[in-house]
Amino acid sequence: MGHKRVKAAVLSLVVLGLGQIFNRQYVKGIILLLIDILGITFFSNTLAHAIWGIYTLGEAPSQMVLVDGITKNVPGDHSIFLLIEGIIVLILFLIFVSIYIYGVRDAYQVGKACDQGELTPGVKLFKYKTDKFPYVLLILPAIGVLFITVMPVIFMILVSFTNYFAPEHIPPANLVSWTGFQTYIDLVQLKMWSSTFFGVLSWTVIWAIIATTTCYFGGLLVALLIQQKGIRFKSAWRTIFILPYAIPQIISLLVMRNLFNGQFGPINQYLAFFGLDKIPWLTDPLWAKVTVIVVNMWVGIPVSLILILGILTSIHRDLYEAAEVDGASAYQKFRVITLPMVMFATAPVLIMQFAGNINNFNVIYLMTNGDPKVGDYRFAGATDLLVTWLYKLTLDNSQFNIASAVGIVIFIMVASLSIWSFRKTASFREEDIIQ
Numbered sequence: 181m182g183h184k185r186v187k188a189a190v191l192s193l194v195v196l197g198l199g200q201i202f203n204r205q206y207v208k209g210i211i212l213l214l215i216d217i218l219g220i221t222f223f224s225n226t227l228a229h230a231i232w233g234i235y236t237l238g239e240a241p242s243q244m245v246l247v248d249g250i251t252k253n254v255p256g257d258h259s260i261f262l263l264i265e266g267i268i269v270l271i272l273f274l275i276f277v278s279i280y281i282y283g284v285r286d287a288y289q290v291g292k293a294c295d296q297g298e299l300t301p302g303v304k305l306f307k308y309k310t311d312k313f314p315y316v317l318l319i320l321p322a323i324g325v326l327f328i329t330v331m332p333v334i335f336m337i338l339v340s341f342t343n344y345f346a347p348e349h350i351p352p353a354n355l356v357s358w359t360g361f362q363t364y365i366d367l368v369q370l371k372m373w374s375s376t377f378f379g380v381l382s383w384t385v386i387w388a389i390i391a392t393t394t395c396y397f398g399g400l401l402v403a404l405l406i407q408q409k410g411i412r413f414k415s416a417w418r419t420i421f422i423l424p425y426a427i428p429q430i431i432s433l434l435v436m437r438n439l440f441n442g443q444f445g446p447i448n449q450y451l452a453f454f455g456l457d458k459i460p461w462l463t464d465p466l467w468a469k470v471t472v473i474v475v476n477m478w479v480g481i482p483v484s485l486i487l488i489l490g491i492l493t494s495i496h497r498d499l500y501e502a503a504e505v506d507g508a509s510a511y512q513k514f515r516v517i518t519l520p521m522v523m524f525a526t527a528p529v530l531i532m533q534f535a536g537n538i539n540n541f542n543v544i545y546l547m548t549n550g551d552p553k554v555g556d557y558r559f560a561g562a563t564d565l566l567v568t569w570l571y572k573l574t575l576d577n578s579q580f581n582i583a584s585a586v587g588i589v590i591f592i593m594v595a596s597l598s599i600w601s602f603r604k605t606a607s608f609r610e611e612d613i614i615q
Contacts, residue, residue, distance in 0.1 A: 192283045
């Protein structure tokens, strides 16, 4: 008893796949053996170089050298390429180690089943535990998430600990080096960065709260009005209010930008026609913030409207009839029946809208481009959010290390607030109701 499981585990530990072949799982054993051969061959040539690349970020930059009277470019190390390649190799190595651990564990478990008489020689043991089949199907999307989502996040985190910024440390002419937490220290202590960071951060939080609440409760109000008794042509009203959502957002926002143009916009033209002063909708910091909030309501309320309309139609009429029998007023029915049921169903979506507004790039960039300018802000304007400031830092000014630090701040804000808020919602705590 117990000899088969030990032999299978030891064989897989020595050479991946041998334990499965010993257990007569020939298909699985051959697949794991091929993975073992490919892995050892690949990592023997790349793993050491990947670790060296991440540790040093290169030693020799590209140089222009005069050879026989001709200036030639001598390629050197590219710090960013070395960092990216190193991350990819290390991720692949972790996947390989995970497969190796799985192979040893699987060989032991199948051997244990054979020792206990649950499986007998001659059966097709590679079909053992078919309940694991869903995990096989999840492998491909999991790998996609790993390389498309996780790897860029890791890269961004690592870049924030370097001096990767223009023009002194841009490869391949110059190398990048590790600077530890200096970027984060500069972001909160160095005045030319800290004033911008805290100013943009505070506006981002204010914007996210106001934009979320106005769109959500605006959509709730419109939905309640449409669903009122006696309102005719409900389908027509729904269609009218959903149209702003159906039109591509870029078109709506560019039209709004022209409407609110301070000099030639139709809104200010009408104000001037009636003898009123023109309003600096997009050129005054306060008015620009008010304008983007109003425009965001125009494009955001239909989203909440569609969601809440569906929930309102699903609330059983018996609840309202029972409340009317008890003498409840319209406000009491709304407070006790409508609002709790709507909030219960939409709380996770509300949290997602809040997180989305923190990263609401389109409205800010297309309406104001982050402007108007603020004197002591560095590469940012009065309406810039962290995400639009990050865009300007990278695409316009090549301040990649500061941008990476800002990206980490955005990630921490969105992830922590979303997870904490979602866990506090009734729909999360009462998840077992729908299971």
